[in-house]
Amino acid sequence: MNGKNLEVLVMAGLFVLLLAAPFVVYPVLMMQMLCFALFASAFNLLIGYVGLLSFGHAMFFGGAAYITAHTVKVMGFPPEAGILAGTLAAAVLALATGVLAIRRQGIYFAMVTLALAQMVYFYCLQSPYTGGEDGIQGVPRGRMFGMIDLSNDLTLYYVVLAIFTFGFFVIYRTIHSPFGQVLKAIRENEPRAISLGYRVDQYKLMAFVLSGTLAGLAGSTKAIVFQLASLTDAAWQMSGEVVLMTLLGGLGTVIGPAVGAILIILMQEKFKTLGDWVLVTQGVVFVLTVLLFRKGIAGEIAAYATRIRR
Numbered sequence: 001m002n003g004k005n006l007e008v009l010v011m012a013g014l015f016v017l018l019l020a021a022p023f024v025v026y027p028v029l030m031m032q033m034l035c036f037a038l039f040a041s042a043f044n045l046l047i048g049y050v051g052l053l054s055f056g057h058a059m060f061f062g063g064a065a066y067i068t069a070h071t072v073k074v075m076g077f078p079p080e081a082g083i084l085a086g087t088l089a090a091a092v093l094a095l096a097t098g099v100l101a102i103r104r105q106g107i108y109f110a111m112v113t114l115a116l117a118q119m120v121y122f123y124c125l126q127s128p129y130t131g132g133e134d135g136i137q138g139v140p141r142g143r144m145f146g147m148i149d150l151s152n153d154l155t156l157y158y159v160v161l162a163i164f165t166f167g168f169f170v171i172y173r174t175i176h177s178p179f180g181q182v183l184k185a186i187r188e189n190e191p192r193a194i195s196l197g198y199r200v201d202q203y204k205l206m207a208f209v210l211s212g213t214l215a216g217l218a219g220s221t222k223a224i225v226f227q228l229a230s231l232t233d234a235a236w237q238m239s240g241e242v243v244l245m246t247l248l249g250g251l252g253t254v255i256g257p258a259v260g261a262i263l264i265i266l267m268q269e270k271f272k273t274l275g276d277w278v279l280v281t282q283g284v285v286f287v288l289t290v291l292l293f294r295k296g297i298a299g300e301i302a303a304y305a306t307r308i309r310r
Contacts, residue, residue: 058238060219064087094209141224245260250302
């Protein structure tokens with residue numbers, strides 16, 4: 001069995017587990033994991049396969065959450081239209097941000113994305129439409145397509161699972177497409193990719209927009225699940241947290257960021273009685289992972305499986 005077939009088999013097994021998970025684990029906790037797993041996977045598409053470190057991905061996640069919450073609660077949109085509106089808004093924001101940031105590299109790219117994300121954060125704080133520090137609360141879940149009652153947690157879980165599966169499939173197909181191979185070439189040796197005739201900036205911009213759009217899809221879904229859009233979703237700490245999730249699970253791996261997101265959410269849930277010490281615990285876990293698992297948890301498992309096959 002080759003590596004790709006094994007990868008598909010593992011993902012199929014995980015999908016079966018996710019189908020049964022809400023009967024064992026609290027559905028709202030599972031939905032939170034799926035939203036952040038999609039967010040981390042979208043972020044990994046940019047840093048893991050293009051080599052661009054963004055410190056501002058929270059602006060897509062949080063901005064989409066605010067748009068979805070506002071359109072659903074204030075404008076009366078059905079949930080599917082609200083999620084679509086938030087995702088499209090994230091795509092437009094990613095396009096505008098990418099045009100400004102994509103010509104920079106390294107720390108300069110990271111700082112530009114962070115600065116733009118802080119502008120979005122302060123807009124969310126000051127805008128009369130976002131509820132200030134209180135955020136937008138009491139977002140109605142409503143009925144999807146007029147038929148699916150999302151007030152039931154179990155029903156909503158399978159809707160969120162379908163959204164996660166769609167987003168993850170888009171990322172998987174992108175990675176394994178000719179477009180994805182060009183992205184990897186840019187990551188490994190950008191001058192060589194330029195010499196081969198590829199318009200590198202256009203490829204990076206398309207990857208940035210796709211990553212921001214899928215991050216927005218995750219934020220929009222989270223706003224429906226928790227019936228809330230808050231400043232936490234758009235804060236720079238959220239951008240740092242998604243970096244931690246990606247590195248913990250495995251940078252540049254397919255399922256690693258999702259694994260990292262699940263572990264971080266579980267850690268926050270189990271240690272929430274510790275208050276701010278949760279952050280200390282996360283820091284310790286991160287340091288140990290960097291020291292003991294250089295490729296992340298999923299990355300080390302994949303490398304071990306490769307050695308066994310050989």
